[in-house]
Amino acid sequence: QKEVEQDPGPLSVPEGAIVSLNCTYSNSAFQYFMWYRQYSRKGPELLMYTYSSGNKEDGRFTAQVDKSSKYISLFIRDSQPSDSATYLCAMSSFSGGYNKLIFGAGTRLAVHP
Amino acid sequence: GAVVSQHPSWVICKSGTSVKIECRSLDFQATTMFWYRQFPKQSLMLMATSNEGSKATYEQGVEKDKFLINHASLTLSTLTVTSAHPEDSSFYICSAPKVYGYTFGSGTRLTVV
Numbered sequence: 001q002k003e004v005e006q007d008p009g010p011l012s013v014p015e016g017a018i019v020s021l022n023c024t025y026s027n028s029a030f031q032y033f034m035w036y037r038q039y040s041r042k043g044p045e046l047l048m049y050t051y052s053s054g055n056k057e058d059g060r061f062t063a064q065v066d067k068s069s070k071y072i073s074l075f076i077r078d079s080q081p082s083d084s085a086t087y088l089c090a091m092s093s094f095s096g097g098y099n100k101l102i103f104g105a106g107t108r109l110a111v112h113p
Numbered sequence: 114g115a116v117v118s119q120h121p122s123w124v125i126c127k128s129g130t131s132v133k134i135e136c137r138s139l140d141f142q143a144t145t146m147f148w149y150r151q152f153p154k155q156s157l158m159l160m161a162t163s164n165e166g167s168k169a170t171y172e173q174g175v176e177k178d179k180f181l182i183n184h185a186s187l188t189l190s191t192l193t194v195t196s197a198h199p200e201d202s203s204f205y206i207c208s209a210p211k212v213y214g215y216t217f218g219s220g221t222r223l224t225v226v
Binding site: 034042 | 147
């Protein structure tokens with residue numbers, strides 16, 4: 001079993017739709033949770049960073065963490081064609097230094113006009 | 114802030130030659146740099162972690178003599194793919210931790226012919 005599970009999609013939605021992306025994880029030591037957006041042949045770009053259960057909102061994006069269920073989500077409201085990309089969840093534990101990120105497989109999202 | 118500049122963005126080399134990829138932290142000091150490899154439509158796989166002034170830590174299965182990592186200063190980390198072969202063709206990305214989350218370089222697409 002992978003430490004982080006993420007449905008690779010692809011996910012195709014019409015412009016304006018609400019998109020829900022999810023990841024589950026098995027390691028209870030994970031404390032930091034991130035969502036990255038990656039356009040084709042580019043490096044990942046940080047969208048959201050959270051470290052506690054609950055919701056965090058930034059513009060059209062909302063990140064949700066449920067540590068009891070080991071489940072995280074990213075919601076995109078009013079999706080735009082420019083949101084078409086691969087979305088990667090990532091998480092890490094803390095041991096006093098900089099810990100490596102464990103990534104999900106990435107979900108490919110296509111928003112069509 | 115916290116920008117990592119990665120060069121080159123793409124490179125084509127002949128089989129048997131070596132290729133060096135550079136990652137520079139432009140506006141901060143990166144004591145740690147993570148190096149990833151990404152195959153098409155797959156997630157990022159951590160290859161190694163470099164720390165300034167010390168030897169890199171390689172993930173299981175990564176040949177340290179083939180993928181040479183140098184982190185001689187707080188602003189520069191390099192990955193050299195030695196005696197490259199077509200199976201080394203991939204997308205290589207560096208990443209450095211910042212206050213919240215991690216910042217990634219733009220990636221290097223290596224093609225070995």
